[in-house]
Amino acid sequence: MRFPIPDNIETLRPYVPGKPLGEVQREYGLSEVVKLASNENPLGPSPRALAAMQSAMGDLSLYPDASCFELKRALAEKHGVTPAEIVVGNGSEQLISLLVNTFVAPGDEALIARGSFITYSLAIAAAGRRAIEVPLRDWRYDLPAMARAITERTRLVFIANPDNPSGTIVTESELLAFLEEVREKHPALLVVMDEAYVDYVESPLYPDTLALRAIHPNLVALRTFSKSLGLAGVRVGYAILDAWLAGYVERVRLPFNVSSLAQAAALGALGDVEHLEATRALNRTEKPFVLRGLRALDVTVVEPVEGNFALVDTHRPGREVFEALLRRGVIARPLLNYGMPTALRVTFGLREQNERLLAALADVLAAVPRVKN
Ligand SMILES: Cc1ncc(COP(=O)(O)O)c(C=O)c1O
Structure with missing residues (x-):
C-alpha cells in the first residue's frame, strides 16, 4: 500500500x-x-479502588462523566486548588501530549533533557513540533544549560522530578534560580514539573511546585495514579495549571478520555491514605x-x-x-x-x-x- x-x-x-x-x-x-x-x-x-470500580460496573452502558466532576472536586480538595485548575487525562502521558498540542504551535519548540523520560520527545515528534534537547549532567537536570537553550520560540519545558530513569531530583533552589532567570527573558514559557514519583521523595530539598505556583503561575504540575497509587492499568493522570490555560487544554482534550471505571478507581484510591x-x-x-x-x-x-x-x-x-x-x-x-x-x-x-x-x-x-x- x-x-x-x-x-x-x-x-x-x-x-x-x-x-x-x-x-x-x-x-x-x-x-x-x-x-x-x-x-x-x-x-x-488499593482495595478501595477495586471496590469503587466494582460498584461502577453497573453503569458501563453509559458514557463516563466527560468533565470528571467528582474526581476533580476530590483532587482540588486534596491539593488546595480549584477544579478549574485541573485537567484529567488517560494517564499523565496523555497530558504530556495534550500540553504539547495545546501550547506549542507548529514552528515553536519544547525543551527537554536528553536522557530523561523518553515520552516527552515522542509526544513532541508525534505532534510535528521541534524539541530542543539539553543532556543531563552527572545524571541530573542541568537547569543553567537548559535556561541558556531557551529561545523566543520555546513554549514548554518538561522537567521530570524525580527524573526517570535516573531517580535524581531538581532541588527547590535550583528550580527557583531557573524560574527567576527565565521569568524576565521568556514570559511566554510554561514549566511542566512531571511529578509522577512525588510520593516516594524523601529529600527535604524537593520543591513544593503547587506552593510555588503562587509566585510562578507558569508552573504546571503533572501527577499520576500509576505509580504510588497502584493504578497503572486503569490510566489516570492529571495536570494542575492556571485555570485560564487549563481551559485551552480542555478544548483540545477529547471528551471521553477517562473511563468511568478509571474515574471510580481514582476516587477510591484517593480515599485510601x-x-x-x-x-x-x-x-x-x-x-x-x-x-x-x-x-x-x-x-x-x-x-x-x-x-x-x-x-x-x-x-x-x-x-x-x-x-x-x-x-x-x-x-x-x-x-x-x-x-x-x-x-x-x-x-x-x-x-x-x-x-x-x-x-x-x-x-x-x-x-x-x-x-x-
Ligand atoms: C516521569 C514519568 N512521567 C509520566 C509517566 C507516565 O505515567 P502514566 O501515563 O502512567 O500516568 C511515567 C511513567 O513511567 C514517568 O516515569
Missing part, C-alpha cells in the same frame, strides 16, 4: 514498554516471574535494601535515588544482561532506547522480589563479561 506518511511520523521510533509478565512466562516457560521493569506498585491497587502510607513505608525500607545489595555488585548505581527505582550501569551489554535476567525469571528494564547501552533500570519490589533480583543479577554479572564504557 502506498500512502504519504508525514515526515515526523515516518521517523518516529515505537516506544518500547516494560516486558509484560505473561509474555515472559510463555516465552521462557517459567511460572514464577518477577516484574521490576515499569516502576509499578508492588502492593498492587493507609494504602499510600504502606506503599511509601515499603519503599523506605526496600530502597536502602536494594541499593546496599547493588553497591556490593560489580555495577555503578546512580545515587541519591528519590523514586521507587534505580538506574544501574552494569558495564555489560544491557540487552544481554536483560535477557539473562529474563531466563532467571526477573524482568528489568534495559535502556537502549535511552541511548544507554549498558544500563538497566530496576524497580524496588517486595523483599522476596528484591532478593530474587539481587541474586539473579549477581549470577548474570559473573556470566556476562564486562565491556569498556
Whole structure:
C-alpha cells in the first residue's frame, strides 16, 4: 500500500514498554516471574479502588462523566486548588501530549533533557513540533544549560522530578534560580514539573511546585495514579495549571478520555491514605535494601535515588544482561532506547522480589563479561 506518511511520523521510533509478565512466562516457560521493569506498585491497587470500580460496573452502558466532576472536586480538595485548575487525562502521558498540542504551535519548540523520560520527545515528534534537547549532567537536570537553550520560540519545558530513569531530583533552589532567570527573558514559557514519583521523595530539598505556583503561575504540575497509587492499568493522570490555560487544554482534550471505571478507581484510591502510607513505608525500607545489595555488585548505581527505582550501569551489554535476567525469571528494564547501552533500570519490589533480583543479577554479572564504557 502506498500512502504519504508525514515526515515526523515516518521517523518516529515505537516506544518500547516494560516486558509484560505473561509474555515472559510463555516465552521462557517459567511460572514464577518477577516484574521490576515499569516502576509499578508492588502492593498492587488499593482495595478501595477495586471496590469503587466494582460498584461502577453497573453503569458501563453509559458514557463516563466527560468533565470528571467528582474526581476533580476530590483532587482540588486534596491539593488546595480549584477544579478549574485541573485537567484529567488517560494517564499523565496523555497530558504530556495534550500540553504539547495545546501550547506549542507548529514552528515553536519544547525543551527537554536528553536522557530523561523518553515520552516527552515522542509526544513532541508525534505532534510535528521541534524539541530542543539539553543532556543531563552527572545524571541530573542541568537547569543553567537548559535556561541558556531557551529561545523566543520555546513554549514548554518538561522537567521530570524525580527524573526517570535516573531517580535524581531538581532541588527547590535550583528550580527557583531557573524560574527567576527565565521569568524576565521568556514570559511566554510554561514549566511542566512531571511529578509522577512525588510520593516516594524523601529529600527535604524537593520543591513544593503547587506552593510555588503562587509566585510562578507558569508552573504546571503533572501527577499520576500509576505509580504510588497502584493504578497503572486503569490510566489516570492529571495536570494542575492556571485555570485560564487549563481551559485551552480542555478544548483540545477529547471528551471521553477517562473511563468511568478509571474515574471510580481514582476516587477510591484517593480515599485510601493507609494504602499510600504502606506503599511509601515499603519503599523506605526496600530502597536502602536494594541499593546496599547493588553497591556490593560489580555495577555503578546512580545515587541519591528519590523514586521507587534505580538506574544501574552494569558495564555489560544491557540487552544481554536483560535477557539473562529474563531466563532467571526477573524482568528489568534495559535502556537502549535511552541511548544507554549498558544500563538497566530496576524497580524496588517486595523483599522476596528484591532478593530474587539481587541474586539473579549477581549470577548474570559473573556470566556476562564486562565491556569498556
Ligand atoms: C516521569 C514519568 N512521567 C509520566 C509517566 C507516565 O505515567 P502514566 O501515563 O502512567 O500516568 C511515567 C511513567 O513511567 C514517568 O516515569
